[in-house]
Amino acid sequence: MTNTTAGDNFDLKEEIRDYWSKRSETFDLAFGHRIAPGPEAEAWQKPIRDMLGLRPQRVLELACGTGEVTRLIHDLGHDVTALDFSEAMLAVAKRKHAGKDRLRFLLADAEQTMEPDATYDAIVCRHLVWTLTRPEEALREWFRILKPGGRILIYDGDWATPKPFGRLVARLIALIDFCVGADRNYDGALSDRHGRIMQALPFGHGLQAAELIPLLEKVGFGAIEVHSHEPIARAQRKGANLRNRLRTFVYRRFILTCSKP
Template sequence: MHQGNFSLKEEIREYWTKRAETFDQSPGHGIRPGAERDAWAALLDRHMGPAPGARHVLELAFGTGEVTAVLLGLGCDVTGLDLTEAMLLRARAKHANAKHVRLYMGDAEDTREPAGRYDAVVSRHLVWTLVDPAAAFRDWFRVLKPGGRVVIMDGDYVRLSPVGRLRLAVSDWLSARQGATGPAVDRATHDSILSRVHFSGGLRPPALRAMLEDAGFTDFRVEKPSGPHAAQRQGAPLRQRLRIGVWNSFVLSCAKPGA
């Protein structure tokens, strides 16, 4: 691996190691049981599509295992890879008694999984961090069965609309006024990493689709995660509701031809 890429990946690993303890407390990371989990399940079920028997899913960058819980609830057989040991330990503890799940440390850009094994490759909040997404997408194409689908849940964490900036400003003002504190985020490290990944200018569906097409994928579907966002807003204080959906989140899925 190129030394520059290796160094950046080590920084990414260290950043998420520090975030692991409070990861589930951040809006958009933790998934509450009930309406929110059900909304994510409905969305994933649509995008993964049917499969004979239980779906065999490769989940990449599973974090603390929140999406893992949704996939298991759908009856999937899950293999998960994450770059960070701290996340792995939390996810394994969360799913210690679950069947049909195997969680390991691994690199989403070079999974080293067998070719043609999986019905779906699923990720949330991963693609914006990829150093070499073209290599990752080629590998995801390789590990999928013909007809298998990639499901990407992500967003543009760089470019904000004027309304989005206003919503964040009001949210910050309310938090300060109410003395509310959230999980500490090392913004300087976050921004430094963001400036050096492939999608440093922001991740949007058209550019992402073009790269996935180059890797061989077809049958694209894109939508906003409106259902999960609506469920997240239920019962949340105004300062949090203002932040939900502000980052141009999307779900994009596509298929490996040949089913």
């Protein structure tokens, strides 16, 4: 795991914030971020429904971005605090969800939320954990702000190392890019910058559930379960073009749930 000084960590944080702020301009056009209504939305929403149940909960969504997962949580009837440390991302989310009750937006750092102890029934985050600059400290923070019995739902994956078959698929995608032009919305013109950020992150080598579980146990979480991401991938392939269908085969993705005793 990469060691960083406080100054290095701050500089990396600012780099990450600036990167995602720039991505906010076109992020909803990117396959894998936008959640299409219908089967895909239902597939993303099912783990949330399964974890939270029918009774309204107080939920913190970390790194809410443009508010795609925010909608799925809110539509189930829960009180949602949607947190992001990019003002640009929050601005998009606020416009998307203007006028809704039971919804609060918070400009803050997911690794140091500044929220009170034992505030939330649940935490949900999508594609956040791999970006953490201090993973163990962040998990301790999440443990602190959860109520006893509170749960976490994590959607994430290994974005650094393609699956063996995924390497071939990636070559096919590159061939499509060569023939018809790159999909600039997938990672815009910032893919090199994305790669440099990944190299500086503790999980830049690729996050796997097996690596995350010991950290969760060390912090105090229990009832840790890993769930298949494949139902979401299957739903994403419905109605997608060939290039985007292929993208769902490249990387290992997972869903993880755990709870605070």
